[in-house]
Amino acid sequence: MAGVLTRQADDFPQWYQDVLNKAELADNGPARGTMVIRPYGYGIWERMQADLDRRIKRAGAQNAYFPVLIPLSYLQREAEHVEKFSPELAVVTHGGGEQLAEPLAVRPTSETVINVFMAKWIHSYRDLPLLLNQWANVVRWELRPRAFLRTAEFLWQEGHTAHATREDARAYALRVATEVYRDFMREVLAIPVFLGRKTRRERFGGATNSISCEAVMRDGKALQMGTSHELGQRFAQAFDVAFQDADGIRQFAWTTSWGVSTRMVGGLIMAHGDDGGLRLPPAVAPVQVVLMAVTADGGAAAALDGVGAGLEAAGVRIHRDARVDLSYGRRVVDWELKGVPVRVVVGPRELAAGQCSVTRRDTGAAEKVPLGEAVARCQALLAAIQRDMLVAATAERDARVVDAATVPEALSAAETGLARIPWSAVGEAGETELNAHGATVRCLQAADGSVPASEDEAGVVALVARAY
Amino acid sequence: MAGVLTRQADDFPQWYQDVLNKAELADNGPARGTMVIRPYGYGIWERMQADLDRRIKRAGAQNAYFPVLIPLSYLQREAEHVEKFSPELAVVTHGGGEQLAEPLAVRPTSETVINVFMAKWIHSYRDLPLLLNQWANVVRWELRPRAFLRTAEFLWQEGHTAHATREDARAYALRVATEVYRDFMREVLAIPVFLGRKTRRERFGGATNSISCEAVMRDGKALQMGTSHELGQRFAQAFDVAFQDADGIRQFAWTTSWGVSTRMVGGLIMAHGDDGGLRLPPAVAPVQVVLMAVTADGGAAAALDGVGAGLEAAGVRIHRDARVDLSYGRRVVDWELKGVPVRVVVGPRELAAGQCSVTRRDTGAAEKVPLGEAVARCQALLAAIQRDMLVAATAERDARVVDAATVPEALSAAETGLARIPWSAVGEAGETELNAHGATVRCLQAADGSVPASEDEAGVVALVARAY
Numbered sequence: 001m002a003g004v005l006t007r008q009a010d011d012f013p014q015w016y017q018d019v020l021n022k023a024e025l026a027d028n029g030p031a032r033g034t035m036v037i038r039p040y041g042y043g044i045w046e047r048m049q050a051d052l053d054r055r056i057k058r059a060g061a062q063n064a065y066f067p068v069l070i071p072l073s074y075l076q077r078e079a080e081h082v083e084k085f086s087p088e089l090a091v092v093t094h095g096g097g098e099q100l101a102e103p104l105a106v107r108p109t110s111e112t113v114i115n116v117f118m119a120k121w122i123h124s125y126r127d128l129p130l131l132l133n134q135w136a137n138v139v140r141w142e143l144r145p146r147a148f149l150r151t152a153e154f155l156w157q158e159g160h161t162a163h164a165t166r167e168d169a170r171a172y173a174l175r176v177a178t179e180v181y182r183d184f185m186r187e188v189l190a191i192p193v194f195l196g197r198k199t200r201r202e203r204f205g206g207a208t209n210s211i212s213c214e215a216v217m218r219d220g221k222a223l224q225m226g227t228s229h230e231l232g233q234r235f236a237q238a239f240d241v242a243f244q245d246a247d248g249i250r251q252f253a254w255t256t257s258w259g260v261s262t263r264m265v266g267g268l269i270m271a272h273g274d275d276g277g278l279r280l281p282p283a284v285a286p287v288q289v290v291l292m293a294v295t296a297d298g299g300a301a302a303a304l305d306g307v308g309a310g311l312e313a314a315g316v317r318i319h320r321d322a323r324v325d326l327s328y329g330r331r332v333v334d335w336e337l338k339g340v341p342v343r344v345v346v347g348p349r350e351l352a353a354g355q356c357s358v359t360r361r362d363t364g365a366a367e368k369v370p371l372g373e374a375v376a377r378c379q380a381l382l383a384a385i386q387r388d389m390l391v392a393a394t395a396e397r398d399a400r401v402v403d404a405a406t407v408p409e410a411l412s413a414a415e416t417g418l419a420r421i422p423w424s425a426v427g428e429a430g431e432t433e434l435n436a437h438g439a440t441v442r443c444l445q446a447a448d449g450s451v452p453a454s455e456d457e458a459g460v461v462a463l464v465a466r467a468y
Numbered sequence: 469m470a471g472v473l474t475r476q477a478d479d480f481p482q483w484y485q486d487v488l489n490k491a492e493l494a495d496n497g498p499a500r501g502t503m504v505i506r507p508y509g510y511g512i513w514e515r516m517q518a519d520l521d522r523r524i525k526r527a528g529a530q531n532a533y534f535p536v537l538i539p540l541s542y543l544q545r546e547a548e549h550v551e552k553f554s555p556e557l558a559v560v561t562h563g564g565g566e567q568l569a570e571p572l573a574v575r576p577t578s579e580t581v582i583n584v585f586m587a588k589w590i591h592s593y594r595d596l597p598l599l600l601n602q603w604a605n606v607v608r609w610e611l612r613p614r615a616f617l618r619t620a621e622f623l624w625q626e627g628h629t630a631h632a633t634r635e636d637a638r639a640y641a642l643r644v645a646t647e648v649y650r651d652f653m654r655e656v657l658a659i660p661v662f663l664g665r666k667t668r669r670e671r672f673g674g675a676t677n678s679i680s681c682e683a684v685m686r687d688g689k690a691l692q693m694g695t696s697h698e699l700g701q702r703f704a705q706a707f708d709v710a711f712q713d714a715d716g717i718r719q720f721a722w723t724t725s726w727g728v729s730t731r732m733v734g735g736l737i738m739a740h741g742d743d744g745g746l747r748l749p750p751a752v753a754p755v756q757v758v759l760m761a762v763t764a765d766g767g768a769a770a771a772l773d774g775v776g777a778g779l780e781a782a783g784v785r786i787h788r789d790a791r792v793d794l795s796y797g798r799r800v801v802d803w804e805l806k807g808v809p810v811r812v813v814v815g816p817r818e819l820a821a822g823q824c825s826v827t828r829r830d831t832g833a834a835e836k837v838p839l840g841e842a843v844a845r846c847q848a849l850l851a852a853i854q855r856d857m858l859v860a861a862t863a864e865r866d867a868r869v870v871d872a873a874t875v876p877e878a879l880s881a882a883e884t885g886l887a888r889i890p891w892s893a894v895g896e897a898g899e900t901e902l903n904a905h906g907a908t909v910r911c912l913q914a915a916d917g918s919v920p921a922s923e924d925e926a927g928v929v930a931l932v933a934r935a936y
Binding site: 031036042043086139 | 495497498499500502503504505506507510511513514530531532533534535536537538539542554555556557558559560561562563564565571572574581584585588600604605607609611620621623
């Protein structure tokens with residue numbers, strides 16, 4: 001495997017770039033900071049989307065679609081929101097060959113335009129909660145773009161909901177952060193996340209509370225994998241999203257917004273990948289089992305055809321690698337790079353014994369399996385890999401978490417991982433100090449690991465790390 | 469039903485607008501010509517997408533994603549292409565607070581950017597065919613926008629493929645037009661389409677051949693529902709998409725592109741809708757069966773719960789309308805407006821007889837069904853409605869097709885439908901004459917209804933109509 005990829009220990013960012021190229025996940029787009037998602041990378045995203053979409057619908061939200069072009073004046077209606085997003089806007093000034101009377105922003109996020117329509121659609125408390133979601137592209141001018149992690153254009157879902165009470169909005173924002181996002185990341189991506197509250201400084205522009213899912217990558221840096229925001233009545237007031245309550249009194253709605261993006265593909269690469277390349281959890285792997293013969297051989301091909309047909313009938317996503325003109329070693333390196341969870345190989349020796357060789361990508365463990373048992377064994381292995389990858393990622397992550405008592409201790413811990421430090425030992429001044437040294441408070445947790453209702457609660461702990 | 473909608477016969481465009489509003493399908497967006505797709509409208513589009521996506525993958529194409537922002541210079545590389553699309557561009561001139569060195573177009577279509585990457589990815593004949601598809605939004609400045617039919621932003625899929633030979637490219641473009649588009653429109657949308665070749669004048673900018681799917685709406689106007697283009701080697705030459713053939717000789721690839729969009733939602737409304745509102749084929753109906761009691765009554769509710777549970781278990785998409793505070797008549801009008809294929813109602817009389825009343829939206833036919841047989845009956849009806857809607861739409865369409873021998877005859881037929889006229893009786897001069905009177909050649913067909921390889925073939929027939 002030497003030479004195919006830069007080693008993680010030598011240069012993690014270069015390893016990441018190598019994986020993007022060699023596993024054919026993404027290319028840089030022509031306009032600065034944009035990216036092309038190649039079929040293999042998009043195949044991973046599609047599977048993330050399909051699973052998330054089911055969870056979002058289970059949480060009661062309906063999909064809709066709002067325009068990509070938003071009048072600049074809409075963005076200016078909520079003061080904090082415009083302050084945060086103005087520097088990142090791409091602006092359309094010409095349309096149909098003429099200069100526009102009012103410039104249009106390519107959406108950086110859709111709170112503003114969606115609130116305009118919520119105001120139009122909501123009349124009475126009977127119309128609430130209004131639970132909307134959209135799958136869309138957004139554009140934010142990025143100073144330091146990196147494929148999937150930080151790109152000028154990315155794909156995401158953005159949920160936007162309106163509720164009759166603060167309590168209902170708060171409960172829904174938390175429900176999305178837990179039942180939709182955290183559970184998806186654990187069960188599908190096999191990535192454990194810390195759920196917590198963002199500090200005032202790190203909040204979404206216009207939010208009264210941002211709940212964040214924070215994961216730890218294999219270089220010890222944190223990655224924000226998704227956020228769910230309580231927006232209070234700020235946007236409702238700015239856009240006049242009001243309703244008549246049961247007593248006939250006009251009230252402003254309480255709104256939330258929440259999103260996850262193609263950034264999760266970057267997280268998946270960096271949370272699981274090793275020096276051989278990607279390691280994909282079976283749930284999102286475009287190919288779950290690759291079948292290949294060591295050499296061109298009719299018998300091996302026939303044996304693999306049988307196993308492949310059985311796997312397909314069982315609903316397993318397979319790929320038959322028929323490139324016997326390529327060296328066996330080169331093909332193995334290819335599929336390791338692409339992170340295919342299980343490899344089934346038949347060579348002359350296996351064939352003679354009526355067996356195949358079955359290899360797990362996550363651990364590298366190989367075993368000989370009678371051909372007649374290969375389908376069942378592959379299925380069992382896929383389930384085991386999905387489970388074991390979460391266990392392994394959790395153990396690795398936890399080994400990188402260090403308790404700290406002071407800001408300098410936290411900074412030191414953030415060199416290699418994540419520090420847990422009492423928020424009372426940090427505060428706004430400590431946060432400034434951390435930021436000056438390249439670390440941030442990723443989120444705040446209650447002592448029991450839950451999301452605190454306020455940063456002033458007793459016992460609140462700050463999770464500190466360098467981050468993407 | 470009087471007064472809920474404008475009648476089709478009185479003012480078809482106003483009827484269309486009324487349906488959009490009252491069935492909560494779409495709203496106008498804030499920027500000129502943009503649209504908001506509301507959850508009910510988006511639910512229809514999602515089901516179209518899911519089915520099409522399966523067909524596209526079955527035809528061998530893989531999904532990918534290319535940037536929404538395209539340097540203007542890319543669009544200028546193919547002369548006909550830029551001539552067609554320049555007047556329709558939305559142009560980003562500012563990003564991140566600064567004026568851009570090169571303005572970026574918001575993609576009107578992605579041939580240009582995708583060909584740049586095809587050139588990068590394709591080296592040898594072994595890399596061909598390269599079959600790509602993307603689901604995306606595109607922006608084209610429209611002078612006369614109308615929701616779904618012609619909007620400044622729309623959602624679509626655009627397929628882009630590269631082949632080693634003209635024959636292979638031609639066969640693939642035709643395969644998409646037939647196996648993917650025509651079959652989808654017939655089997656899922658229950659809309660029959662004429663498949664034909666566009667005249668030179670009506671071709672896609674940069675294509676050597678455009679194959680079109682043309683449907684006839686209930687006002688007699690035609691709607692182009694989808695197109696599949698042979699691009700020859702034009703884009704390959706402009707973007708240097710070349711490969712080494714088996715003999716080691718460098719050749720330009722032959723490319724195709726093909727797309728269908730949210731415009732099909734407009735087609736669905738206008739091909740099937742009646743004075744009561746939408747009529748949705750079960751395959752794309754967000755709700756296939758609506759269940760409602762005539763009045764608040766525990767017994768009726770329990771009976772409907774049982775039927776609903778059975779339908780859900782059978783995989784039928786149902787909605788339980790519990791709004792017994794609303795008059796029964798009002799609720800019936802609501803669900804007719806929304807075009808739900810089957811309505812199951814339990815009133816006091818039905819309850820006493822252990823029955824429910826089952827009504828088809830497409831024909832209005834109602835029947836009493838024993839509660840115990842309601843699930844099976846609904847399933848059978850859904851299958852029958854899907855089938856019968858295509859039969860009815862085909863008969864209606866065919867009744868609007870008239871044979872014509874001269875251009876004036878064709879123009880007269882185009883007042884109420886579609887004219888079939890020998891292409892030799894039209895020609896470029898006749899086409900100009902038709903255009904001057906608001907009609908167009910929708911497509912050219914061979915005598916047997918197949919797609920001719922050239923417009924100069926003997927016996928070619930032109931289909932002429934007014935069109936959206």
